[in-house]
Amino acid sequence: MSSEDWYRNETWEEDIEAAFFAKLKRSRSQRDQYLVIQAVYLKDKFPDKALELIDIYFETKSTIYHDGRAWDVRRDVYLAVEKYDDAINCMKISLQIERENPKFQGTSATMYPYLIATRAIKHEYESVLAFLDSIELKSPFPDAHFKWNAALGLIHADLKNIPKSKYHAKLALEAAEVKQSPFRYHRSLGVVGHEHSDTIRKLEKILTATRPIDVLNFFKRN
Known part of the structure; x- marks a missing residue:
């Protein structure tokens, strides 16, 4: 496993989850990013787990830098299950973030x-x-x-x-x-x-x- 694979898991089991959170606990400056990236990798096959990680991100984030990408993960999960009102809400928030921070291009x-x-x-x-x-x-x-x-x-x-x-x-x-x-x-x-x-x-x-x-x-x- 490379140094980056631990937050790019494409499957999710108890041992993988435990290893992820153990490494996350030791992370400092990039903790927010690791949560969002891992959620991106899980959103298609493990949407509920992806949403859990995004919830943790919003509860513990240290900056707003990854907010746009986090809202996009929520959007994609809601679109997959045809929760269109929730998806539209995520899109509007993401667009507002884009207006306020041109560096984010969703x-x-x-x-x-x-x-x-x-x-x-x-x-x-x-x-x-x-x-x-x-x-x-x-x-x-x-x-x-x-x-x-x-x-x-x-x-x-x-x-x-x-x-x-x-x-x-x-x-x-x-x-x-x-x-x-x-x-x-x-x-x-x-x-x-x-x-x-x-x-x-x-x-x-x-x-x-x-x-x-x-x-x-x-x-x-x-």
């Missing part, structure tokens, strides 16, 4: 509007549109531009603003066609994956529609 800036649009959560539309209008997307990744424009395309379609919905649907679909990231040694990083195929199909129908769309019924039918 992923909620695109995940938040994309979730609202794809789940047709109408009471959040106004907030999402105001948010997207307030910032500039600077990400080099195709999937960020896809989610950004897909959100605008779907929301404007629901609001019967057909010109805007078609415009952003076109931009989203163009981003989905990009098969390589701009990073030479990580060509697959940040490209649009197959998990977005349903959204792509909806955007294609928006782009070819000749009349206003009832998006709620549209989602139910497709």
Whole structure:
């Protein structure tokens, strides 16, 4: 085991947990970071344990430096179990942290509007549109531009603003066609994956529609 493996466990049993907390107890300046990193490694297979570690982080943290990443772990766990209200709350807190600390660059800036649009959560539309209008997307990744424009395309379609919905649907679909990231040694990083195929199909129908769309019924039918 390397010197860093002890806080990057991908499985979690009693002996592993005991060893982790024993080493954590001896840690000083980087204790907060170790808790959050370990939670990141556990959030997919051991979500409850990941949340426990994040709770410990917030109860014992010495600085606010890792708050954004900690909220992102909570967000991802809630999204996995479809607790969307809790996930949205985490996203909003993460975005506030990002505004106050530009050094933290999370992923909620695109995940938040994309979730609202794809789940047709109408009471959040106004907030999402105001948010997207307030910032500039600077990400080099195709999937960020896809989610950004897909959100605008779907929301404007629901609001019967057909010109805007078609415009952003076109931009989203163009981003989905990009098969390589701009990073030479990580060509697959940040490209649009197959998990977005349903959204792509909806955007294609928006782009070819000749009349206003009832998006709620549209989602139910497709």
